[in-house]
Amino acid sequence: MIIGIPKEIKNNENRVGMVPGGVRTMVQDGHTVYVQKNAGAGIGISDEEYVKAGATILDTAEAVFEKSTMIIKVKEPQAVEIAMLKPHHILYTYLHLAPDPEQTKGLMKSGCTAIAYETIQLKDGSLPLLVPMSEVAGRMSVQIGAAYLQLDKGGKGVLLGGVPGVKRGKVTVIGAGIAGTNAIQMAMGLGASVTAIDLNTKRLAELDAIFDSRITTLYSNAENIEKAVIDSDLVIGAVLVPGAKAPKLVTREMISKMQKGSVVVDIAVDQGGCIETCKPTTHENPTFIVDGVVHYCVANMPGAVARTSTFALTNVTMKYARMIANMGVEEAAMKDEAFKLGINIYKGGLVYEQVARDLNLPYTALKF
Numbered sequence: 001m002i003i004g005i006p007k008e009i010k011n012n013e014n015r016v017g018m019v020p021g022g023v024r025t026m027v028q029d030g031h032t033v034y035v036q037k038n039a040g041a042g043i044g045i046s047d048e049e050y051v052k053a054g055a056t057i058l059d060t061a062e063a064v065f066e067k068s069t070m071i072i073k074v075k076e077p078q079a080v081e082i083a084m085l086k087p088h089h090i091l092y093t094y095l096h097l098a099p100d101p102e103q104t105k106g107l108m109k110s111g112c113t114a115i116a117y118e119t120i121q122l123k124d125g126s127l128p129l130l131v132p133m134s135e136v137a138g139r140m141s142v143q144i145g146a147a148y149l150q151l152d153k154g155g156k157g158v159l160l161g162g163v164p165g166v167k168r169g170k171v172t173v174i175g176a177g178i179a180g181t182n183a184i185q186m187a188m189g190l191g192a193s194v195t196a197i198d199l200n201t202k203r204l205a206e207l208d209a210i211f212d213s214r215i216t217t218l219y220s221n222a223e224n225i226e227k228a229v230i231d232s233d234l235v236i237g238a239v240l241v242p243g244a245k246a247p248k249l250v251t252r253e254m255i256s257k258m259q260k261g262s263v264v265v266d267i268a269v270d271q272g273g274c275i276e277t278c279k280p281t282t283h284e285n286p287t288f289i290v291d292g293v294v295h296y297c298v299a300n301m302p303g304a305v306a307r308t309s310t311f312a313l314t315n316v317t318m319k320y321a322r323m324i325a326n327m328g329v330e331e332a333a334m335k336d337e338a339f340k341l342g343i344n345i346y347k348g349g350l351v352y353e354q355v356a357r358d359l360n361l362p363y364t365a366l367k368f
Helices: 020-028 047-053 061-067 101-110 131-148 178-189 201-210 222-230 252-256 267-271 301-327 329-335 353-359
Strands: 002-005 032-036 056-058 070-072 090-093 113-116 170-174 193-198 216-219 234-237 263-266 287-290 293-296 343-346
Touching: 002 061, 020 032, 020 047, 020 301, 032 061, 047 056, 056 061, 070 301, 090 301, 101 343, 101 353, 131 178, 131 234, 131 263, 131 267, 131 293, 131 301, 170 178, 170 222, 178 193, 178 234, 193 201, 193 222, 201 216, 216 222, 222 252, 234 267, 263 267, 301 329, 329 343
Parallel strands: 002 032, 002 070, 032 056, 070 090, 090 113, 170 193, 170 234, 193 216, 234 263, 263 293
Antiparallel strands: 113 343, 287 293
């Protein structure tokens, strides 16, 4: 198969779809790899390293798309990239279609097949290609939140860990999956007073055991969320419903009752966000204020630590990239149910039912 790695063009996105080690593996498997010039420059990977691994460097994204069958990216395709997709293309990347009707319609119109990292799902419900970025975003959310609590960043001037004789800052994490658990770990490490909220009582019991009952665990309902949010210095939204829009668990009214200078970080913003007042922002302009509360809602948080994120992502995406290249989409889907769930668009048809339902678009069932 002919594989193309274009340079990411989303705002401040320096990750790249494949590192030289992945290119070497693909070439050893007998495939051809084209990499756009300077695709890895943002994280210190030179074109020479890609060439040494067996890739051919092309000057433009247009050339990469034109010559390739499978396009491997990190973030969802932007409008100019969607315009370059043809029916023969296989797009393999994060998509997050549920809150994005324009992207979904564009991919359908292109006639391509699009596979979403975030909906490849194992039998136990885990999302292996989302795990590393959830770990990164969860950990980042606390260090970012801690920084924006500083007065010079617009916050209330609270140190999360406090100091002897002064109370610690309060952090509420809504959602105790991979991102939420990593946020809890970081907040605990900084010495904050932490509350974790989740619907899964078994998971709450596990957290109590992991953290030796040093955190407060609450069942997710409107009353518990409201009380915890209002009492918090930092609220982290980490709710994920695979392939679907995130539910709005923190309302505008709750935000209005928080102290001025408090901070919210919505990790789920690329799936629509679980905080009602959140809207996607960029690394260039990451925050905005609602009712005196600082909102950080960057939709590609791991892009700020792009080198760590790229290598972590390649570690998990390569397995399925090789399956696609070696077998083709259809055979890979028939052999691996987890991979099959990653197919969101097949030859222009929307084949992920939850996305079709969320966007009120026609659903087409896969025939294999």
